[in-house]
Amino acid sequence: MKTYSAKKEDIVRQWYVVDATDQTLGRMATQIATILRGKHKPIFTPHLDCGDYVIVINAEKIRVTGNKLDEKFYYRHSGYPGGLKSISLRDQLQRFPDRVITEAVRRMLPKNLLALQILKKLKVYAGPEHPHSAQNPEPLKF
Numbered sequence: 639m640k641t642y643s644a645k646k647e648d649i650v651r652q653w654y655v656v657d658a659t660d661q662t663l664g665r666m667a668t669q670i671a672t673i674l675r676g677k678h679k680p681i682f683t684p685h686l687d688c689g690d691y692v693i694v695i696n697a698e699k700i701r702v703t704g705n706k707l708d709e710k711f712y713y714r715h716s717g718y719p720g721g722l723k724s725i726s727l728r729d730q731l732q733r734f735p736d737r738v739i740t741e742a743v744r745r746m747l748p749k750n751l752l753a754l755q756i757l758k759k760l761k762v763y764a765g766p767e768h769p770h771s772a773q774n775p776e777p778l779k780f
Contacts, residue, residue, distance in 0.1 A: 644683040649676075651759075653691045653775035655768070658739065659699040661780065667742035669780050670694070674756050675747065687755050692778070693770050694762045698735040702727065712741065736762040 654673060658666060676682050676689035702710075710727040730738055739762050747753040761770060 642681070644681040644686055644688055646686065648681060649686070649688045651690050653693065653770065653773040654778040655693045655695060655770075655775040656778050656780075657696055657766075658694050659696045660701050663700050663702050663738065663742055666700075666780060667739065667746055670739075670760065671743050671746040673778070674743065674759055685752070687752060687759075689756060689759060691759045691761070691770075691773070691775075693768050693775055694736075694739055694760070695766050695768055696764075697739050697762050698731065698764045700731070700735070700738065707731075712737075735764045 656666065656670065670692050672678055673692055674689045676687070679688060682688060707728040708726060711724045712727070712730055713722060713724050715722050725733075727738065740757070740760060743760055744753070744757055747756055761768065
C-alpha cells in the first residue's frame with residue numbers, strides 16, 4: 639500500500655464564515671488555523687496548501703479571558719536604536735481589531751513560506767459585513 643500524497647489538481651477549496659461575537663480568541667484561532675491549513679480534510683498533505691478560505695466577521699466583539707486586555711502587548715521594532723514600539727491588546731482591539739485575530743492565527747501556523755500562502759486565505763472584518771457573498775460561504779460553528 640502506498641502513501642497518498644495530494645496534488646494541486648486534487649484540492650477543492652470551500653469558503654467558511656465565522657462570527658467572532660463572544661468567541662474566545664485563542665480557541666477560535668486554533669480552529670481557524672486548522673481549517674486554513676487543511677488538517678480537517680482526509681487528503682491533508684503537510685507540504686501543500688490544501689486548506690479552505692475563512693472569513694471572520696465581528697472581530698471587534700472578540701472575548702479574552704483573565705487580564706489579557708491590559709497585560710498582553712504586541713511588539714514591533716523599526717530597526718533603529720530605541721525603535722521598539724508596544725501596544726496593549728485593549729488599544730489594538732479599538733484601533734485594528736482585524737490584526738488581533740490575524741496575528742493569533744499567524745502565530746499558530748508553521749514558520750515557513752507555506753504559512754504566508756495559507757494566511758492569504760484568511761479574511762478578517764471588524765463589522766458584520768463582508769464582500770465575499772458571491773462565494774456562498776458556509777457558516778462555521780465551534
